[in-house]
Amino acid sequence: MAKEREKPGAFHQIDENLKRVYEEALEQDVPDRFTQLLAKLREKESR
Amino acid sequence: MEAPLDLPEGVRDPRDELPDHLPALRAFAISLTRNVSMADDLVQDTIVKAWTNFDKFTVGTNLRAWLFTILRNTFYSDKRKTRREVADPEGTHAASLYVKPDHDGRMAFAEFSAAFDKLTAEHREVLILVGASGFSYEDAAEMMGVAVGTVKSRANRARTRLAELLHLDDGEQVFSDVDGTTLAVMSKSGVNAA
Numbered sequence: 001m002a003k004e005r006e007k008p009g010a011f012h013q014i015d016e017n018l019k020r021v022y023e024e025a026l027e028q029d030v031p032d033r034f035t036q037l038l039a040k041l042r043e044k045e046s047r
Numbered sequence: 048m049e050a051p052l053d054l055p056e057g058v059r060d061p062r063d064e065l066p067d068h069l070p071a072l073r074a075f076a077i078s079l080t081r082n083v084s085m086a087d088d089l090v091q092d093t094i095v096k097a098w099t100n101f102d103k104f105t106v107g108t109n110l111r112a113w114l115f116t117i118l119r120n121t122f123y124s125d126k127r128k129t130r131r132e133v134a135d136p137e138g139t140h141a142a143s144l145y146v147k148p149d150h151d152g153r154m155a156f157a158e159f160s161a162a163f164d165k166l167t168a169e170h171r172e173v174l175i176l177v178g179a180s181g182f183s184y185e186d187a188a189e190m191m192g193v194a195v196g197t198v199k200s201r202a203n204r205a206r207t208r209l210a211e212l213l214h215l216d217d218g219e220q221v222f223s224d225v226d227g228t229t230l231a232v233m234s235k236s237g238v239n240a241a
Binding site: 010011013014015017018019020021022023025026027028030031033034035037038041042 | 062065066069070071073074075077078087090091094095098156159160163174175178179180206209210213215
């Protein structure tokens with residue numbers, strides 16, 4: 001019942017939305033260019 | 048020339064671990080730039096810089112924090128060089144933005160995103176680091192190269208700025224997620240603690 005809130009409502013809502021901003025970006029697929037870049041860097045290194 | 052790392056038992060080579068951090072790195076870049084193609088260029092530069100500086104990384108420390116640091120330093124140095132962003136340290140051009148909370152008092156996400164875009168990069172950075180990506184104030188302070196107290200006050204200013212942009216500062220609708228009784232008490236006492 002007695003839900004503890006360490007922040008007033010506004011900041012609480014802000015933090016919830018901030019997490020959503022970050023999580024939405026996090027859920028996007030990482031473009032192939034980065035996989036290719038890493039492969040290229042590895043290749044260069046092993047030469 | 049390759050600098051082979053002398054890895055203790057059970058510790059991964061950061062080169063192998065790096066791909067695990069790409070989604071977070073990219074999410075941080077998108078949060079800072081608010082532009083996916085700029086974010087991807089930033090991630091690309093960060094990967095290349097990290098790769099050529101892995102000899103400076105202390106194995107066993109927080110690789111994600113190290114990568115985030117490279118990314119934000121790159122971001123700010125590019126910004127200084129190109130001045131791509133309109134100089135607006137206090138986000139004054141955002142003053143025209145007027146977003147009313149929904150009827151039930153909970154702000155709509157699109158409105159929140161629009162307000163978030165209006166913040167300065169410094170404010171977006173601190174909010175994402177401590178408010179969303181789960182870093183401690185201490186980690187964030189180290190990444191940002193400032194004192195812990197500065198991180199805390201910057202985060203509070205950024206939250207306050209967002210509340211202003213979203214017109215959540217009148218203490219009325221903002222407590223709607225608390226039950227009615229508490230709401231009355233809170234608005235009467237003018238609760239304003241951070």
